Amino acid sequence: MDKPTLYGPAYSTYTRSARLALEEKGVDYNFVEVDFMQGPMPDEQIERHPFARVPAFEHDGFQLYEVTAIERYVDEAFDGPSLQPENVQERARMNQIISILDSYTYSCTVGQLVIQRLVMPMLDKQPDEAAITAALPEIATSMSTLAALRGNNTFLAGNQLSLADLHFAPIFDYFRNTPESGPILEKNSGLSDWWNEMSERTSIQKTPFQPG
Ligand SMILES: N[C@@H](CCC(=O)N[C@@H](CS)C(=O)NCC(=O)O)C(=O)O
Structure with missing residues (x-):
């Protein structure tokens, strides 16, 4: 399986939440910085996220946006400690x-x-x-x-x-x-x-x- 890639700026809270999930699971991932502070949201990001937001995510050709969906995917697709309680x-x-x-x-x-x-x-x-x-x-x-x-x-x-x-x-x-x-x-x-x-x-x- 390929390394997943997360797209977003380090300064974004929701991007950081997705990174925290990847880090807590111990997943090796690519992080591609996307800036929207110094100018408009880049076109490549709007192609990944039609609502012009960050973050976006890709794994093995599977593309995903909306941070809670990304967090849950990361928790469920990779080994590592579970980030969702059983109870x-x-x-x-x-x-x-x-x-x-x-x-x-x-x-x-x-x-x-x-x-x-x-x-x-x-x-x-x-x-x-x-x-x-x-x-x-x-x-x-x-x-x-x-x-x-x-x-x-x-x-x-x-x-x-x-x-x-x-x-x-x-x-x-x-x-x-x-x-x-x-x-x-x-x-x-x-x-x-x-x-x-x-x-x-x-x-x-x-x-x-x-x-x-
Ligand atoms: N519903 C989206 C919200 C994402 C969101 O609002 N991200 C902020 C950064 S933390 C953003 O893209 N802001 C850019 C803007 O509003 O132009 C999600 O769950 O991923």
Whole structure:
């Protein structure tokens, strides 16, 4: 079988989630950087992903996009530790958390706060403070909900690492670097404990947001 290939920028949260799954499984893969920050989404990427998003994935001629589909494929197609719990309730919790992240958390946390607070200054643009203020209530709800669902477990869906952790970690890694995270994490210290555990993992350390 060929080595799989992942297409996307290192700075993308969803690309990093797919990389984390590949790293945790111990899969040897090609990583092709695709930039959409300095210009429009490249045509080659739109051929791979008709909705002009990242990441995209290819394995043995099989092409796939949508990050949760990629994560599950990686978990199921390759040897290595399972990233989806056997226990049906833990698996349902994992699926619930991934759905929360995609439906609510990503857009307010990355789409609003991170873009405005961290990315706009890098592009020499002013952050939209009103957009940040408007995003904060849903971010607070997201973080308190995720902390409560984790409870006293080591990981988000139980005591086994799962795709829920890999889906959230890149979002959290940006979030924790915004000043707005301080008061929210003070109230949800379980998420900081979770990150302390996650940040020790080789997969996290091997997938920095800056290509290198
Ligand atoms: N539903 C897609 C969402 C992917 C997505 O939104 N990726 C972001 C980067 S993390 C992106 O491509 N942004 C480019 C844009 O919105 O123009 C998936 O699950 O893969």
